[in-house]
Amino acid sequence: MSQSMYQEIILDHYKHPHHKGLRDPYDVEVHHVNPTCGDEVTLRVHVADGVVQDVSYDGQGCSISQASTSVMTDLVIGKQVDEALRTSEAFLELMQSRGQLEPDEDVLEDGIAFAGVSRYPARVKCALLGWMAWKDATAQAADPTRRGTS
Amino acid sequence: MSQSMYQEIILDHYKHPHHKGLRDPYDVEVHHVNPTCGDEVTLRVHVADGVVQDVSYDGQGCSISQASTSVMTDLVIGKQVDEALRTSEAFLELMQSRGQLEPDEDVLEDGIAFAGVSRYPARVKCALLGWMAWKDATAQAADPTRRGTS
Amino acid sequence: MTSLLAVTAGGQRSTSFDVEAVRADFPVLSRLIGGRPLVYLDNASSSHKPRQVLDAERAFVEQHYSNVHRGVHTLSQEATDGYEAARDTVARFLGAPDSHGVVFTKNATEAYNLVAYSFGNAAAGSRFALGPGDEVCVTEMEHHSNLVPWQMLCERTGATLRWIPLTDDGRLDLTDLESLVNERTKVLAFVHVSNILGTENPVDVLVARAREVGALTLLDGAQSAPHQPVDVVALGVDFFVLTGHKMLAPSGVGVLWGRRELLDAMPPFLGGGSMIEVVQMSGSTYAPAPERFEAGTPVISQAVALAAACDYLQGIGLDRVLAHEQALTARLISGIHDLDGVTIIGPDSLEDRGAAVSFSIEGVHPHDVGQSLDELGIAVRVGHHCAAPVCRRYGVPATTRASSYLYNTEAEIDALLEGITSVQRFWSA
Amino acid sequence: MTSLLAVTAGGQRSTSFDVEAVRADFPVLSRLIGGRPLVYLDNASSSHKPRQVLDAERAFVEQHYSNVHRGVHTLSQEATDGYEAARDTVARFLGAPDSHGVVFTKNATEAYNLVAYSFGNAAAGSRFALGPGDEVCVTEMEHHSNLVPWQMLCERTGATLRWIPLTDDGRLDLTDLESLVNERTKVLAFVHVSNILGTENPVDVLVARAREVGALTLLDGAQSAPHQPVDVVALGVDFFVLTGHKMLAPSGVGVLWGRRELLDAMPPFLGGGSMIEVVQMSGSTYAPAPERFEAGTPVISQAVALAAACDYLQGIGLDRVLAHEQALTARLISGIHDLDGVTIIGPDSLEDRGAAVSFSIEGVHPHDVGQSLDELGIAVRVGHHCAAPVCRRYGVPATTRASSYLYNTEAEIDALLEGITSVQRFWSA
Ligand SMILES: Cc1ncc(COP(=O)(O)O)c(C=O)c1O
Numbered sequence A, B: 001m002s003q004s005m006y007q008e009i010i011l012d013h014y015k016h017p018h019h020k021g022l023r024d025p026y027d028v029e030v031h032h033v034n035p036t037c038g039d040e041v042t043l044r045v046h047v048a049d050g051v052v053q054d055v056s057y058d059g060q061g062c063s064i065s066q067a068s069t070s071v072m073t074d075l076v077i078g079k080q081v082d083e084a085l086r087t088s089e090a091f092l093e094l095m096q097s098r099g100q101l102e103p104d105e106d107v108l109e110d111g112i113a114f115a116g117v118s119r120y121p122a123r124v125k126c127a128l129l130g131w132m133a134w135k136d137a138t139a140q141a142a143d144p145t146r147r148g149t150s
Numbered sequence C, D: 001m002t003s004l005l006a007v008t009a010g011g012q013r014s015t016s017f018d019v020e021a022v023r024a025d026f027p028v029l030s031r032l033i034g035g036r037p038l039v040y041l042d043n044a045s046s047s048h049k050p051r052q053v054l055d056a057e058r059a060f061v062e063q064h065y066s067n068v069h070r071g072v073h074t075l076s077q078e079a080t081d082g083y084e085a086a087r088d089t090v091a092r093f094l095g096a097p098d099s100h101g102v103v104f105t106k107n108a109t110e111a112y113n114l115v116a117y118s119f120g121n122a123a124a125g126s127r128f129a130l131g132p133g134d135e136v137c138v139t140e141m142e143h144h145s146n147l148v149p150w151q152m153l154c155e156r157t158g159a160t161l162r163w164i165p166l167t168d169d170g171r172l173d174l175t176d177l178e179s180l181v182n183e184r185t186k187v188l189a190f191v192h193v194s195n196i197l198g199t200e201n202p203v204d205v206l207v208a209r210a211r212e213v214g215a216l217t218l219l220d221g222a223q224s225a226p227h228q229p230v231d232v233v234a235l236g237v238d239f240f241v242l243t244g245h246k247m248l249a250p251s252g253v254g255v256l257w258g259r260r261e262l263l264d265a266m267p268p269f270l271g272g273g274s275m276i277e278v279v280q281m282s283g284s285t286y287a288p289a290p291e292r293f294e295a296g297t298p299v300i301s302q303a304v305a306l307a308a309a310c311d312y313l314q315g316i317g318l319d320r321v322l323a324h325e326q327a328l329t330a331r332l333i334s335g336i337h338d339l340d341g342v343t344i345i346g347p348d349s350l351e352d353r354g355a356a357v358s359f360s361i362e363g364v365h366p367h368d369v370g371q372s373l374d375e376l377g378i379a380v381r382v383g384h385h386c387a388a389p390v391c392r393r394y395g396v397p398a399t400t401r402a403s404s405y406l407y408n409t410e411a412e413i414d415a416l417l418e419g420i421t422s423v424q425r426f427w428s429a
């Protein structure tokens, strides 16, 4: 089995996810679902001094959604919120590229393993599940009036 | 111009319609419209002693609808209602035959000229306009409770 | 068991079903996927189309096409003849008494909505009118297309939606049928053969109960009409729905069959050209069925293609198609029984079931199963199969579903079974 | 005037339009009707389809077909790519800012109904909700398909339907525009180019008035999109509708384009698979546009074919298509002027008009005109052209309509003019 889409990186993150499990303290918790396959993630963010202090999560889903959430936590925890958002934009752009974009390893690190996934429109939503949850939670954390609306 | 569909008989009836014009006495008057082309006929029947005493009509329409109404009056006036209804069934059957039926000249007389029209579904409604009006009016004449419902 | 089945149906037919000859009619079946022969087991989602159907459509479009019902010129008459002949063919295919009850739609989904909106549009007091206190009953195994339109109808009218629940082994739980289908029930809409579970439902029992209480019945035949002989009169339903793309026809055509006296009494759904009688700016009157429900330019060449698909299927014989598929299903189910860690979701036996088989592989998410099988050239479907409540009922986020059709072979079933084993190896490594 | 037009559009194009080369793409055009070459002048009813479009559809169906949006296997991805690429192509064809506003329907008629039902389904208080006191405005020259859905909507909701009347020379009478389109007007739905009169309406004037009062605008482009460059942003409308079969694509596909923020805010119309987000038995939530409005298996290969038709038209250039048709229309109108007893119904000049020309022949019923012309191989349309109120307005039961397209020639126009003369001879004999 060649399993071209399943790079070692993805399999590693899937089998040994980073930062998994829900932790305290947190500012916002969100719950996102991929309606096409029922994949779910519950995700918490803790932001302080403009820095992503922690992201913790729990959920069920396919290797792509689980691995990409794990990669995401590596990429955003400890970063300035602005910078983390730029990283998430870069990942989003990669996923919408239909295999046409050469990812920047300096920015996306392990995230570059998902370049191949972008050729499979049905899987793009899987790869974005955790990222979208994080973005939503972070936006709520920045705007206390929106907290709990998701 | 070969004008295959327009047999001499049809053209004759169209140019010199029989029994045209509204007359008294009558029992029932109906107004029928062919919604696909706006053709209209106003038709009166006078029935007595189980015999079609008179059918008179006025209207506007294409050669087919006008000629077929003219032919119809020839075929039903003076007949027993039962027999006239059988004639109208025979004409209906001919028109729905899509060119597959050999018409019986003894029954349909000039009506056989419309055999070719049955191959043109869009024109079948034209050929039936007057006949349907007559049938409706006759049914109402036979059943006084239905008079004026059309 | 052999792939050349000698099927004897009522002593009438005994020539064998030649699956290789059938396969030769479907160009896509010789495609390679990543260097491996395509094994297409996603037929419950959509089927491929044989040359004969595509040729019939093309010949019609290239030589006899025009708009229908509207013109007196030759092409318009030929096109109308072709379109109406297609209606006749579909009527015969369904065992319908005449073609007036055959309405062409764009898919099955439009057909359910047509009926649901007609109910919603009915004037108060009409037999179709719905309001608070009235009920619509469906089942928990409906495809979203035969569920959401009724949810929307109930929301608009204040009627109540009820549903027949499922047993643990993937069948309708009829314990409370008498209370679920009751004097308040206006419509009972249910699936003939489930696209996710494969279950074939007891139409006779449900129709009998509906008749007792005077409810109208709508049978979703999207997964039965392609695979088995169907006779709407024998089934005794009021409405029957099929969709062309699952039965060898192109996308873009479906059929609502309805008892003619019902269709003639139902208020229209889509307004527009062809469905009218007299149009004035201040208001319009409507044509009788089926025209009343075919607003605008209809799906002309698609209907012609659907008729060619009906002819193709009847040329082979639906009984033989069914027997062939049953043999494949038997092989698949017994093969799955021989594997560890694979669970069938839906009836585990061959009794009253179609060719769609859903399963879960322990420890591997269906998405990963589907993608891994694709790398072997095997096309199955993964997800909720537009029947999310069924997944919820059985506690799975999604399933993997293999569904065969007349052109599948035993070798392909074996390839799938081997594929499942290598998926398990890959994901447990 | 020559049939090889050297068209210069903004100095960009100067190669000539080769009508014979175009004709070679349409197999039906070499058919004989009763021994005479077909002269097809019924394009406003439906157009023929070039080889390129049929080939593109067939290649897709034979090699890349599957259901869309649902699978992870290769064919499913290829089919989804093909279908979504078609959406992109249509968006470009319409000058739309992006493809999210492009909804595939089965025809234009479904598109008007989609918008009308969405309004009907809207919750009270929503910007789409309609009720007594609200108004919908159309024109007296609407095709039934852009009239009846609004009549039905008004009947369901208690809103009032108003219409802009016509002048004697076949144009909109805008004298009372300010009162017809007023603060109560929720939607102004009108035809871009009339299929019966040929009139091209002043979109800018109507859109400006609608904007003043906050009414949404829907433009019926069924007869404009096939024949002239269209830019929905420049037109400034909120919704635009086209139908594939009139623009070289197969039957069974139409398009509703809508401003994305409107589509996203509109309640759904048809319920079913693919248009949902989360489905529970007790209720469902819906996907964003365009999926929200594409319930069930969409018109997949028909959308692919429509995209090929857009490519075909743009390959030639809509400006050149338009110029070619204008030359034919000019020849037809001046030819009719030279005949006695033939009256044009609709604009008698070339200004602001399309290629559909309706006329009456004194003393001969349109049905007889159509049938007689058919015996000469000439296909025109006779009837009310799904615009019965227009016939009533001009006091005729029906009209005869000739409508040309890119593949028609001056010789064909001349054949029609001669045909009219022999019709007159035959029927006055
Ligand atoms: C101006 C106009 N609008 C709408 C339509 C309806 O198009 P369709 O029948 O494809 O839905 C037509 C054609 O019939 C038309 O000419």
Ligand SMILES: Cc1ncc(COP(=O)(O)O)c(C=O)c1O
Pocket (backbone or CB within 6 Å): C044, C045, C107, C108, C109, C110, C143, C145, C146, C191, C193, C194, C195, C220, C222, C223, C243, C244, C245, C254, C386, D273, D295, D296, D297, D298
């Ligand atoms: C059981 C069942 N009902 C209805 C449908 C809907 O058919 P369509 O998508 O063609 O409208 C499907 C297929 O998707 C189905 O499997």
